[in-house]
Structure formats: structure tokens, C-alpha cells
Amino acid sequence: METKKRTFTCGLDAAIAVMGGKWKGLILFTLRDGPLRFGQLRRELAGISERVLILQLREMETTGLLHREVYHQVPPKVEYSLTDFGQSLNTVMAPLGEWGEQHLDRIESIAWDQLR
Known part of the structure; x- marks a missing residue:
């Protein structure tokens, strides 16, 4: 019997x-309260380029984390929202965000440029 080779070593890896x-985590967090249009997302995510946002949204749609709804109207309207799969990931990311908030001063004091 042939055993299927696993792509990931564990759930955390996956x-x-x-x-x-x-x-992607910031996009998930930004969409937590409901659908947003591309321009709204871009304004909420300071520092992201249009190209990177487009690529990240496409990848997240492909993996099933978000849904892209196209409204056929003039002018065209597209909204992005979390799927149940994306919402479930957002839910488990919340404690990680809380941990980051609790340790923000310590994390910011780390000399990141020396670690890379």
C-alpha cells in the first residue's frame, strides 16, 4: 500500500x-468586522503597495481564506470578506495578537537588524 507523502510536518507548519x-494576518485582522473594498483595505494597511495587496488578496482567495464579490454595476464594485475558513484562522490568531500587545515594548526593543 502506497503511503501519501505529507507536505507539512505538523499543524503549525500548515x-x-x-x-x-x-x-495576510493584517488583512485577516482588517476584514474581521465585515467586507471591505480594495481602496478601503489599502487605506487601512499603511505601507502596503497596490501590487502586493493584489497578490496577497489573490493568494488568500485561492487558499479559501477570503471571498471576492464582484458587483456588476457602473462603476464596478468589488468587496472582499472572510470565509468561514478565514474567520476560523482569524479567531485563533487573536490570542497571538494579544500576546504581541502584552510584550510590545520588549519586542520593539529587540535589535531586529542584528537578527537578520
């Missing part, structure tokens, strides 16, 4: 693969 990078 979750990090879905999250990948800085922006």
Missing part, C-alpha cells in the same frame, strides 16, 4: 504556510 508573510 497554518504558517497558509498565513505566509506579514500582510
Whole structure:
């Protein structure tokens, strides 16, 4: 009997693969209260370029974290919202965010440039 080779070593490895990078977690957090249009997301996510936001949204749609709703009207309207899958990830990320808030001063004091 052939055994299927696993892609991930554990659940944490799989979750990090879905999250990948800085922006996806922030996009999830920004969409926590409901759907937003592209321009609204861009304004909420200071420092993200239009290109990176587009790429991250596409990846998140592909992995099923968010839903892209296109309204056929003039002018065109597109909204992004969390799927149940995305909301479930957002829920488990909340304690990590709380941990970050509790230790923010310590984390900010770390010389990140020396660690890279």
C-alpha cells in the first residue's frame, strides 16, 4: 500500500504556510468586522503597495481564506470578506495578537537588524 507523502510536518507548519508573510494576518485582522473594498483595505494597511495587496488578496482567495464579490454595476464594485475558513484562522490568531500587545515594548526593543 502506497503511503501519501505529507507536505507539512505538523499543524503549525500548515497554518504558517497558509498565513505566509506579514500582510495576510493584517488583512485577516482588517476584514474581521465585515467586507471591505480594495481602496478601503489599502487605506487601512499603511505601507502596503497596490501590487502586493493584489497578490496577497489573490493568494488568500485561492487558499479559501477570503471571498471576492464582484458587483456588476457602473462603476464596478468589488468587496472582499472572510470565509468561514478565514474567520476560523482569524479567531485563533487573536490570542497571538494579544500576546504581541502584552510584550510590545520588549519586542520593539529587540535589535531586529542584528537578527537578520
